[in-house]
Amino acid sequence: MNFKRRAVAAAAVLAVAGAGVVTVQATAEATQPERRPRPAACPDLTVSKGWYGTNRARLQRMIDTYGHCGPRHDKGGAKPVATFDWDNTVIKNDIGDATMFWLLRHGKIRTPRHGDWRTTSRYLTAPAARALTAACPATGTTLPTHRNTACADEILSVYAEGTTTAGRTAFDGFDHRRMEPQYAWLAQLTRGWTTRQVERFAAAARTQNLAAPVGTEQRVGTGKVTGWVRYYDQQRDLIRTLKKAGFDVYIVSASPEPVAEVWSRSVGIDARHTLGIRNVSDHGRLTAHLQGCGTVEDGDDSMITYIDGKRCWINQEIFGVRGAAAEKVQPAARRQVFAAGDSDTDVSFLRDATGLRLALNRNKSELMCRAYENGDGRWLVNPMFIEPKGRQAAPYPCASTGYTERDGGQGPVRRSDGSVIPDQKDTVFGASTASPAPQD
Incomplete structure (x- = not known):
């Protein structure tokens, strides 16, 4: 992806919100x-x-x-x-959530490198890594979360709640004014795919969520989550x-x-x-590391x-x-x-x-x-x-x-x-x- 942006020398930003009744x-x-x-x-x-x-x-x-x-x-x-x-x-609602739910329902999350969940986030705690390893055995290049509900439940709990399904803290040690590891984890779990492939996944989730009636819930693992945008x-x-x-x-x-x-x-x-x-x-594929800003270097994953x-x-x-x-x-x-x-x-x-x-x-x-x-x-x-x-x-x-x-x-x-x-x-x-x- 070409991330080059035009730098603007003078001011003015306007932002606003919304629609509906x-x-x-x-x-x-x-x-x-x-x-x-x-x-x-x-x-x-x-x-x-x-x-x-x-x-x-x-x-x-x-x-x-x-x-x-x-x-x-x-x-x-x-x-x-x-x-x-x-x-x-x-x-209304959250495109990150919509994408994560789609990835889990379609088995599109890659198995972590060497089966080590700590490679997916520098802030993932040891209890969370152990819980994910136990629920999501490395049996191939992608995790069968569309069939393995225990694995889907564990990933969803870490992402959505910031805890394991047993209630253990999933992330720690980060600056709460510049990093939210749960949000970052979605991007990090797209590792191994190309940007174009991630765009296709997002487009499929978009089509599904826009077509669904307001109030729709969808099943991910054994639970129900929001299914409309x-x-x-x-x-x-x-x-x-x-x-x-x-x-x-x-x-x-x-x-x-x-x-x-x-x-x-x-x-x-x-x-x-x-x-x-x-x-x-x-080499054209996304990694679990993130680009930085300001004093934060690429791969430091802290902002x-x-x-x-x-x-x-x-x-x-x-x-x-x-x-x-x-x-x-x-x-x-x-x-x-x-x-x-x-x-x-x-x-x-x-x-x-x-x-x-x-x-x-x-x-x-x-x-x-x-x-x-x-x-x-x-x-x-x-x-x-x-x-x-x-x-x-x-x-x-x-x-x-x-x-x-x-x-x-x-x-x-x-x-x-x-x-x-x-x-x-x-x-x-x-x-x-x-x-x-x-x-x-």
């Missing part, structure tokens, strides 16, 4: 966007259903301001950039409008990059504009597109920042204007946005603490567009345990100046009223 149960945002004459040539957002309060109007004003027809457009300079998280931001109509509309207005639009996903590329094509995003977990290749790792990959691959600087917050002129996500995994690149930041409310503590506190007035909060979360009864524990430390411990969520954000009430939520139709 939502009935909002909270009061509308009080602050109205400033009224001023709107350039006639600016492209319009066309999907209005599902947006909360004045969110759609503020997004439109952003497009009018930074798009090719706006007063902030850099005539003859670099395009403004828009970045989107993928899972539960552009779609939907694109958000609002997200398709936003991406179309941004591109029409002259933005460079990027996807930044914590799923394997070949998988994300398959899914992003249908919203008009090509491979060059899709960032995800990247394997190191050897992926996750929390602070997303910041690094955006800085490196979109803005051309190299080395240790890629891991740091850049000057405003080299940062995104707008970013969107749904989880704590997105919080660093959302904070970096200099214009607006859209948070889809999935009840994730650090993200919602920062979004509701809204110290600079640049955060937008929106319910999920399909099956949105209801109101969280207890306030988010911002002042005590809302932040995940590098060692995995919990602490208070702090502003840039070090002060602590107080607990925040959940005020933007909704309830689903209809199910979207299958998609292609």
Whole structure:
């Protein structure tokens, strides 16, 4: 795979979320966007259903301001950039999960090198390796997980729960602000296949999950898991409008990059504009090692597109920042204007946005603490567009345990100046009223 990306010298990133049908149960945002004459040539957002309060109007004003027809457009300079998280931001549900489930149901996971499961992840614990060895005897080049339910159950438990089926911790020793070994493990378990083959597997999973009715469950091993995915109509509309207005639009996903590329094509995003977990290749085949970013070397396997790792990959691959600087917050002129996500995994690149930041409310503590506190007035909060979360009864524990430390411990969520954000009430939520139709 050709991973060369164009480096962009100047700023602007816009990100957003979703589609589906939502009935909002909270009061509308009080602050109205400033009224001023709107350039006639600016492209319009066309999907209005599902947006909360004045969110759609503020997004439109952003497009009018930074798009090719706006007063902030850099005539003859670099395009403004828009970045989107993928899972539960552009779609409902998770393409990494969909792919892993498909691999297990079709027996497409390769037997580990020398039968040693520790070669699949540097963070896999000894108890997890022993459990996987016992459940998945090495009898060929691929594991028969479509028949061997014990093996499928063990792999699924390690991947989805981070524990063995006996409840033992599966991964340890990692930096919780730049690595999620469970997410990385999916990419690492594609070792031995070519990028093209992984894309075919992802395409098959995509076809299955888009065709399945909302709420479908599928059997993997002896258990049942989610079996459907939907694109958000609002997200398709936003991406179309941004591109029409002259933005460079990027996807930044914590799923394997070949998988994300398959899914992003249908919203008009090509491979060059899709960032995800990247394997190191050897003679055209993927290995269990991962490409690095910033100060992390290829094969060190200690940083992926996750929390602070997303910041690094955006800085490196979109803005051309190299080395240790890629891991740091850049000057405003080299940062995104707008970013969107749904989880704590997105919080660093959302904070970096200099214009607006859209948070889809999935009840994730650090993200919602920062979004509701809204110290600079640049955060937008929106319910999920399909099956949105209801109101969280207890306030988010911002002042005590809302932040995940590098060692995995919990602490208070702090502003840039070090002060602590107080607990925040959940005020933007909704309830689903209809199910979207299958998609292609």
